[in-house]
Amino acid sequence: MAKSGVKIEHVHTSTPAYKAGLKEGDIILSINRHSIKDVLDLMFYTDEDFLKITVEREGKKISFNIKKKAQPLGIEVEPFRVKRCVNKCLFCFVEQLPKGLRKSLYVKDEDYRASFLYGNYITLTNLTQKDYERIKKLRLSPLYISVHATDPEIRNTLLQNFEAPPIMMELKKLARMKIRMHTQVVLCPGFNDGKVLERTILELHKLYPYVSSIAIVPVGLTKYHKNGLTPVTKNKAEEVIGVVEKFQKRFRKKHGISFVYLADEFYIKAKMSFPPINIYDDFPQIENGVGMVPLFMDKAKKLRIPSMKLKQRFVTFTGTSFYPYLYEFIERLKKKNIPIDVYPLKNNMFGETVTVTGLLTGEDIIRGLAQYVEPGDFLLIPDVTMKDSDGIFIDNLKMSDIEKILKIKAIKISSEPVYLLKEIKNQEKYCGQ
Template structure:
């Protein structure tokens, strides 16, 4: 049961300042240097002093200890996750609502939490924050935060997010801009809603808050075959029009600020069937986790791989897989390795039967689809390289709870989790 007041310790690092002070897992931290604690962010904010006077509760009894650290040193405590604030919107494009049954339970959580936005870069609409939340973001400098804007047209935005009471996003952005809070924003492009002139106007409006609105990503709406709401997918023509709208802004912003500010996602260029911009045109890659610049970065890294002095496959035939959109780029990289380095790996494009073939990225492939595709393609192979983007960050399981062990048992292949980078690919082969 979560404590009503304070935050609960999940683990204490051996020989850490916290352990030396006597703190233990399941202790409830109540305050640090007289500052009450609501969640892990409070602890992060107040722990920077060299001496921490900690009040905590153990078995209902309050205690006080002093933790001595070098200033800014981690005292060695991991805090249990806080309860996530959930989304009350009814977005026309909500991906969570398009999920079928049978996936990992956390995937069905519609989070709308400014703390997750600050900690992990999760996008939020700012539709459920109050004055206390705004004050905390400013006071504790929780920056940058990541905001789903979609459109700056208030009535259209409220319609798109299914919340007629949502506040005016322009007023929210102005508030945080005035307080010098950095923001990264996204526009989920939905044809017939926020494309065309609406997209142009939204980019113009967001630019008014530069540099505090530090970047704008334009990404195509993701649609699964399980969606109930009628929504048009982004076609090749839609993608081309979006890129044509964005390009002049990029050119003007680059000339004026040395920063393109607004970017189309990789998927937009793939849908349009045109080349990506040069990697240098993505600036500092501020939205790479949003699929902006991932493929150009991979292509650039593929030219700079470090080969081990000896890599031997020892007769082991290797196969890997990816989503259908990334397949041509991974195949080209692997073919070049085969020509220059005598490394032979086959790559299998896996169609997404679970979500529908409109979903083309490796990160949304299920274990069942991978097994199904491998069944007819595993003859003579011994090893399967599994890109980590298809797996849970801290565990070897896919979206549908199928594990790497399940894949091994179903296919007879030895599975190796690999970092989804050119060097990670090479390093994985080097372990054979």
């Protein structure tokens, strides 16, 4: 990590940076006389056609004049050191992790830069005045913000940070800067549900359109949870759905959008049908598990499936909550003579209350599929099980370990129905038609 400036890690060939003579290891000090601290400065100050870039190379300063026009500059720089979270949230998932998992899982980040770049949620509890000034100057919009409750006392109790500033005060600062915000509420029964939830929705709505959406997600509790929180039950899910759907009708009438959205898990827990696909608008919170299942079902329904003649068998898996929906799609594939089976896997690492696919471990996969797969099968592994890693599951097992132990060929796939079908087609040459 460079003490000042930002180090170039890679220069792509045939790009303006490459042609100008920038090299890996160069430390970018300034662009058009603006000091460069990290990738955000780089993004902001390279949005011009003509650039004067000053770098440090082997202790010497060198300047380059680059005519970029509409092309990307063509460099990759070192990542910034992420600011860590100091909250002790009652529901913090990181605090519910056992030892021995992938190291990146234990990082509790609270960095506005990662919020802008990657959609990471932040609580706004560690921002300085300079941070706010930089957000305004660089127009870092949208940001993703964990609210949980607009009632200061309840929010601070959930965060276990009793010095945190009132969240509405912080949100109003960003609204005055015309920064867009996507917010979330991790619903913890007995804390921020009922009237507290209604107040939170109403107060956040006052900042519309700068607060552009609210996602309500149920608290996730593993078997290692020690703070006495209770999970969302069927009755609680039904109650929350009733509250949110009333607000959605009101907001759609007033603004033409739902504004507040429920995580899919509420409908799954309540054993209720999902709302029409248009309720999710442009899916602003899909990475938060909001509308992911309905969108999958909608895309699967519209997908044209050709008939195939394949001898090789395909196998895939999912968490228990998504199984009924994926099973429906897999049955359609089987009717087209595609030999494929899907199995629901229980989460032995975190406990059976954790039902999402993305938190299944390599060991869960091996143990869960051992009795079903046969040597030579093609195992289609959803990429969400290896998120933020290169073929490594959260318990540090690799795809090659799965292949060796189960004696099968493993293929990482995107979870969308079209990519699942595409991967099957791609394997036709191996399947001995």
